[in-house]
Amino acid sequence: MKLEQIAPKLPLEKYEENFADLNPLLTPQQALIAASRCLYCFDAPCIVACPTRIDVPSFIRKISTGNLTGSARVILSANVLGESCGRVCPTEVLCEGACVLNGTGERPVEIGRLQRYAVDYAVSRGFNPLRAGTPNGQRVACIGSGPASLACAAELAGRGYAVEIFDRNAAPGGLNTYGIAAYKSRAEDSLREVRLVENVGVRIHQGVEVTGDPRIVEGRESKVEGTASAMVDGSRSAIQREPSTEGAASTFDLQPSTFNLQQAPSRIALSELESQYDAIFIGVGLGETWDLQLPGEGLRGVCGAMEFIERTKSRPFAGIDVGRRVAVIGAGNTAVDVVTAARRLGAEAVYMIYRRGEDSMPAFAYEYELAKQDGVIFLWNTQPLAILGHEGAVTGLQCARTRLEGRGRFARVDIEPGSNFVLEVDMIVKALGQQPMTEFLRSIPGIELRSGRVVVDSATHQTANPKYFAGGDCVNGGREVVDAVAEGMAAARGIDAWLGHELTVDS
Amino acid sequence: MPDLAVNFAGITSPNPFWLASGPPSNTAGQVMRAFDAGWGGAVWKTIGEPVINTTSRYGGIDYGPQKLMGFNNIELISDRPIEDNLCEIAEVKKRYPRHAVIASLMVESRREAWHEMVKRAEDAGSDGLELNFGCPHGMSERGMGAAVGQVPEYTTMITEWVKEVARTPVIVKLTPNITDVTRIAVAAEQGGADGISLINTINSLMGVDLDTLAPRPTVAGKSSHGGYCGPAVKPIALNMVAACARRVKIPISGIGGIATWSDAAEFVALGASSLQVCTAVMHYGFRMVEDMIEGMESYLASKGLARLDDLVGRAVPNVADWGDLDLNYKIVAEINPDLCIGCHLCYVACEDGAHQCIEEYPASASGKRIPRIIKDECVGCNLCALVCPVHGCITMEEIDTGKPVFTWKDRAREQRQQTGIAYTPSLWGE
Ligand SMILES: Cc1cc2nc3c(=O)[nH]c(=O)nc-3n(C[C@H](O)[C@H](O)[C@H](O)COP(=O)(O)OP(=O)(O)OC[C@H]3O[C@@H](n4cnc5c(N)ncnc54)[C@H](O)[C@@H]3O)c2cc1C
Ligand SMILES: Cc1cc2nc3c(=O)[nH]c(=O)nc-3n(C[C@H](O)[C@H](O)[C@H](O)COP(=O)(O)O)c2cc1C
Ligand code: SF4
Numbered sequence: 001m002k003l004e005q006i007a008p009k010l011p012l013e014k015y016e017e018n019f020a021d022l023n024p025l026l027t028p029q030q031a032l033i034a035a036s037r038c039l040y041c042f043d044a045p046c047i048v049a050c051p052t053r054i055d056v057p058s059f060i061r062k063i064s065t066g067n068l069t070g071s072a073r074v075i076l077s078a079n080v081l082g083e084s085c086g087r088v089c090p091t092e093v094l095c096e097g098a099c100v101l102n103g104t105g106e107r108p109v110e111i112g113r114l115q116r117y118a119v120d121y122a123v124s125r126g127f128n129p130l131r132a133g134t135p136n137g138q139r140v141a142c143i144g145s146g147p148a149s150l151a152c153a154a155e156l157a158g159r160g161y162a163v164e165i166f167d168r169n170a171a172p173g174g175l176n177t178y179g180i181a182a183y184k185s186r187a188e189d190s191l192r193e194v195r196l197v198e199n200v201g202v203r204i205h206q207g208v209e210v211t212g213d214p215r216i217v218e219g220r221e222s223k224v225e226g227t228a229s230a231m232v233d234g235s236r237s238a239i240q241r242e243p244s245t246e247g248a249a250s251t252f253d254l255q256p257s258t259f260n261l262q263q264a265p266s267r268i269a270l271s272e273l274e275s276q277y278d279a280i281f282i283g284v285g286l287g288e289t290w291d292l293q294l295p296g297e298g299l300r301g302v303c304g305a306m307e308f309i310e311r312t313k314s315r316p317f318a319g320i321d322v323g324r325r326v327a328v329i330g331a332g333n334t335a336v337d338v339v340t341a342a343r344r345l346g347a348e349a350v351y352m353i354y355r356r357g358e359d360s361m362p363a364f365a366y367e368y369e370l371a372k373q374d375g376v377i378f379l380w381n382t383q384p385l386a387i388l389g390h391e392g393a394v395t396g397l398q399c400a401r402t403r404l405e406g407r408g409r410f411a412r413v414d415i416e417p418g419s420n421f422v423l424e425v426d427m428i429v430k431a432l433g434q435q436p437m438t439e440f441l442r443s444i445p446g447i448e449l450r451s452g453r454v455v456v457d458s459a460t461h462q463t464a465n466p467k468y469f470a471g472g473d474c475v476n477g478g479r480e481v482v483d484a485v486a487e488g489m490a491a492a493r494g495i496d497a498w499l500g501h502e503l504t505v506d507s
Numbered sequence: 508m509p510d511l512a513v514n515f516a517g518i519t520s521p522n523p524f525w526l527a528s529g530p531p532s533n534t535a536g537q538v539m540r541a542f543d544a545g546w547g548g549a550v551w552k553t554i555g556e557p558v559i560n561t562t563s564r565y566g567g568i569d570y571g572p573q574k575l576m577g578f579n580n581i582e583l584i585s586d587r588p589i590e591d592n593l594c595e596i597a598e599v600k601k602r603y604p605r606h607a608v609i610a611s612l613m614v615e616s617r618r619e620a621w622h623e624m625v626k627r628a629e630d631a632g633s634d635g636l637e638l639n640f641g642c643p644h645g646m647s648e649r650g651m652g653a654a655v656g657q658v659p660e661y662t663t664m665i666t667e668w669v670k671e672v673a674r675t676p677v678i679v680k681l682t683p684n685i686t687d688v689t690r691i692a693v694a695a696e697q698g699g700a701d702g703i704s705l706i707n708t709i710n711s712l713m714g715v716d717l718d719t720l721a722p723r724p725t726v727a728g729k730s731s732h733g734g735y736c737g738p739a740v741k742p743i744a745l746n747m748v749a750a751c752a753r754r755v756k757i758p759i760s761g762i763g764g765i766a767t768w769s770d771a772a773e774f775v776a777l778g779a780s781s782l783q784v785c786t787a788v789m790h791y792g793f794r795m796v797e798d799m800i801e802g803m804e805s806y807l808a809s810k811g812l813a814r815l816d817d818l819v820g821r822a823v824p825n826v827a828d829w830g831d832l833d834l835n836y837k838i839v840a841e842i843n844p845d846l847c848i849g850c851h852l853c854y855v856a857c858e859d860g861a862h863q864c865i866e867e868y869p870a871s872a873s874g875k876r877i878p879r880i881i882k883d884e885c886v887g888c889n890l891c892a893l894v895c896p897v898h899g900c901i902t903m904e905e906i907d908t909g910k911p912v913f914t915w916k917d918r919a920r921e922q923r924q925q926t927g928i929a930y931t932p933s934l935w936g937e
Contacts, residue, residue, distance in 0.1 A: 028898060042792060066769060073801075
C-alpha cells in the first residue's frame with residue numbers, strides 16, 4: 001500500500017513499548033494478593049456471568065492454596081482458551097462486572113488476570129490437563145480454526161472423537177491469532193493455546209479452504225485419500241504441526257513470513273468432508289469488512305479494519321506503513337483497535353469518525369478510554385461522503401455534520417445542510433463491522449441463514465441440516481472469544497448427543 | 508496419582524480428610540453431602556445426653572480484611588437426642604460403607620454410662636469411637652470433657668472403661684488446655700487407646716464490645732470463655748501433634764486450623780495419619796475438600812511419594828530439643844536491592860525491635876534509599892525477612908563458619924568436664 005504520506009518510523013524499542021502488554025502477567029506476589037481478595041463465594045455470580053461457566057472461586061482458591069496446576073485444570077476444562085480469555089475478555093461486563101465486591105464499593109477481584117496467571121504458570125511448565133478420550137471410532141471435521149472450532153474440537157477429542165480442523169489461513173487460531181489487539185495478546189500467545197488442543201490429538205490442517213459447490217475445484221479433484229491430512233501434507237505446509245508436550249517450545253514457525261500465505265490455500269470440498277466425517281462443525285467466523293459504498297473507495301490508502309489489524313499481528317511493527325493522518329470510520333471495538341494501533345505505530349493524527357453521538361458509541365467504555373488515552377481525535381456526528389485522492393492515493397475525506405432525529409443508536413441520521421468539510425488524511429480504515437460469509441454458508445445444503453447468521457438450536461447448536469453444527473461469530477453475528485468458546489463447547493456436546501451418546505448439557 | 512487411602516488404627520477411609528466433631532457433622536444430611544463432596548470420613552458431633560445451647564454461640568477474629576483468622580464457640584455437645592444421632596449414623600453407614608463414620612462420645616464419668624454409650628454407638632454401626640475429653644467449656648464444669656482430659660489418671664481410667672467393651676478402635680481426643688499435652692497422650696495410650704486426636708479448642712475470650720462492655724460472643728450482655736480454633740491455632744496444634752508423635756506409638760489424627768492441602772501436609776509430616784477439619788468447613792462449606800485432595804495428590808506426586816503413608820512423620824526427626832540445635836550454624840540477612848521498595852520496615856524492626864544490624868544506606872542514583880545489612884553484626888534472627896512486604900526481597904543466607912556442630916548439650920558436657928560443675932541444671936537428661 002503506497003500512501004500519500006507515511007508516518008515516520010519509530011525507534012524499534014518504541015514499538016515494543018507502545019504494544020507492550022496492557023495488563024502484564026501478575027507476579028507471584030501480586031497473584032497471591034489478588035487471589036486473597038476473592039471471597040470464595042458459594043454459587044458465585046461471576047460463574048454465571050462467564051459464558052463458559054468457569055468455576056471462578058474454585059480456581060482462585062487454588063491459586064491461594066498454591067495448587068496452580070489444579071487451578072489451570074479448573075479453567076481449561078471449562079474453557080480451553082482460558083488464557084486468551086484472561087487476556088482479552090471484556091471482564092468489566094462479564095465476570096468482574098458480576099463480582100460481589102462491586103456491591104461494597106470495592107474494586108472487583110482481578111479475575112481475568114488471575115486466570116491468565118494460573119494457566120500461564122501451568123502451561124509454561126508443560127502441564128496440559130486435557131486428555132484425549134478413549135477413541136469411539138467417530139470422526140468430526142471443524143471448518144475454521146478460530147476459538148469456536150478449537151473449543152469444539154478439544155471437547156470432542158476429550159470424548160473420544162477423531163477431530164480434524166481445516167483452516168484457510170497460514171496459522172491457526174482465527175481472529176484470536178490475527179484479530180486481537182497486539183497489546184492484549186500476540187499471535188504466539190494464541191498459538192501456544194492451539195498447541196494444547198493439538199496435544200489432545202486434534203489435527204489441524206492449515207492453508208486449506210473448504211469450498212462449497214462446484215465440488216470439483218481448479219481442475220484438480222480434491223480427492224482425499226485415507227485422511228484429509230494426506231492431501232494437505234502433500235500440498236503445502238507453512239507451519240509444522242507435530243504435537244509438542246513441551247509448553248515452551250514452539251512447534252509453529254513464528255517467522256512473520258509464514259503468517260501470510262505465500263500461495264493460495266489448497267482446497268477441499270464440503271462434499272468430501274461430508275463423506276469422510278460423521279458430523280461437521282462450522283466455525284468460519286465472519287468475513288471482510290463492510291464497504292463504505294463511497295466514491296473513491298478504490299484509492300490507495302483505503303483499507304479494511306481486518307486487513308490492517310491482521311498486519312499488526314503478522315508482521316514486525318516497523319514494517320507496517322501507516323499514514324501520517326489516518327481516518328477510521330466506525331466507533332465499535334474494532335474501530336478502537338484500529339485507532340490505537342495506528343497511533344501506536346506512529347500516526348500523528350488519528351480521527352475516529354462516527355455519524356452518531358458519543359453516547360451511542362458501540363465500543364465498550366474501557367475501550368473508549370483506551371482510545372482517549374492514545375490521543376485519538378473523535379469526530380462525532382460526522383458522516384463521510386466521499387474519499388478524495390491524488391494520483392490514485394488518498395488525500396482527504398469529505399464529510400458532513402449530522403443531525404439526529406430521536407435518541408440513541410436507532411435515531412434517524414440527517415445531514416446538516418452546508419456543513420461539508422474536508423479532512424486531510426493519507427489513510428482511511430473502514431471499521432463498519434464484518435460481513436457474514438454468506439456465499440460459503442449458502443453453499444451448505446439445507447442450512448438456514450437469518451441476516452447472514454447460521455440458525456442453530458440454542459442448546460445443541462445443530463443447524464437445519466442435522467449433520468452440521470455451528471458456533472461462534474458465524475452464529476452470533478460477532479461477539480467475543482469467550483462466546484465462541486462457549487458455543488463451540490455446546491456444539492461438541494450437541495454432536496456427541498446426536499451421534500448417540502448421552503446429552504450432558506450444563507445447567 | 509498417589510494413594511490417599513487411610514487405615515487409621517483399623518479405621519479405613521478413601522482419604523485422610525475427616526470432618527472434625529462439630530456443627531458440620533451434626534446430621535446425616537450434612538455428613539452425606541460432605542461425603543459426596545469428597546470427604547473421606549466424619550467424626551460425628553459429640554453425642555451424649557442432649558444439651559441446651561445458647562444464642563449467640565460463635566465469635567470470630569478478623570485480621571485486616573481477612574475474616575475468621577480465629578474462631579471461637581461456647582457451644583456444647585449435640586443438642587439432639589442420642590437415639591436420633593445413632594439412627595442417622597446407621598443410615599449413613601448403610602449408604603456410605605467405604606467412608607469412615609466415627610462416633611464422638613461424652614457421658615458422665617461413670618463406668619456403666621460409658622459402657623452403655625459405647626455399645627449403642629457400635630451397634631449403630633460406627634467404625635470407631637472418639638472420646639471427647641477436650642471440650643473446654645460448659646461440659647467441663649459438669650465433670651466431663653476437659654475436666655477428664657486435664658487429669659492423666661482420669662484419662663487412663665475412662666479409656667480403660669471404654670476399652671473393656673469396645674469392639675471398634677478407640678481414639679482419645681485431647682485438650683490443648685494443659686501444660687504438657689504429651690502426659691495426657693501417654694495416659695491415653697496406657698489406658699489402651701488405639702489412637703489420639705488433637706487438638707480440641709483452646710480457652711479463649713474473643714473480645715469486649717467497648718460500647719456495651721459485653722464480652723463476645725454475647726448472650727444477653729454476658730459471655731463465658733469458649734473454645735478457640737481456626738487458622739490462628741495451627742502452630743499450637745502442630746507443636747502438640749509433633750510432641751505427641753515423639754512420645755506415643757499409637758496413630759495421631761491431626762486437628763486445628765487446617766484449611767488447605769498444605770496445612771494438612773504439614774500435620775502429616777509431623778506425624779498425623781488422618782486429618783480433621785471444623786472451622787474451615789464452617790467458613791467455606793464442604794466443597795473445599797476438592798482442592799485439599801487434589802493439592803495433596805500433586806504434592807505427593809511432586810515429591811515422588813506413592814502414598815500418603817510415605818509422608819507420615821517424615822518431619823518428626825527434625826523436631827529436636829533446643830539443646831540439640833547447632834549453635835555454630837549461622838545465617839545472615841541479605842536484602843536484594845533490585846526488589847527493595849524502600850519501605851524501611853526492616854530497618855525500624857531491627858533498630859527498635861532486634862539487634863541494630865541494618866543501616867540506612869545513602870540514596871542510590873535512582874533516588875531510592877535502600878537499607879543495608881551490617882553482616883558482621885546480624886544475628887540471623889529472621890525478623891527483617893518476616894516483616895518485609897516484598898516476596899523474596901530479604902533472604903537469609905547461610906554462612907559457612909567452618910566450625911563443627913556444637914550444641915548446648917555439648918557445651919554443658921564440656922563445661923562439666925572442665926570444671927566438674929554442671930553449668931546449668933540439666934533439662935535435657937545430661
Ligand atoms: C479486530 C478484532 C478485535 C477483537 N478483539 C477482541 C477482544 O479483545 N476480546 C474478545 O473476546 N474478542 C475480540 N474479538 C472477537 C473475537 O476475535 C471473535 O469473536 C472470535 O475470534 C470468533 O471466533 P470464531 O471461531 O467464531 O471465528 P474466527 O476467530 O473468525 O475464526 C474463523 C476461522 O475460520 C476460517 N475460515 C473461514 N472460512 C473458511 C473456509 N471456507 N475454509 C477454511 N477455513 C475458513 C478463518 O480463516 C478463521 O481462521 C475481536 C474481533 C476483532 C475482529
Ligand atoms: C462450633 C464448634 C463446635 C465444636 N463442637 C465439638 C464437639 O462437639 N466435640 C468435639 O470433640 N469437638 C468440637 N469442636 C472442636 C473441633 O472438633 C476441633 O477440634 C477444633 O475446632 C479445631 O479444629 P479447627 O481449627 O479445624 O476448627 C467444635 C468446634 C467448633 C468450632
Ligand atoms: S448461620 Fe444460620 S443459624 Fe446461624 S445465625 Fe445465620 S442463619 Fe441463623
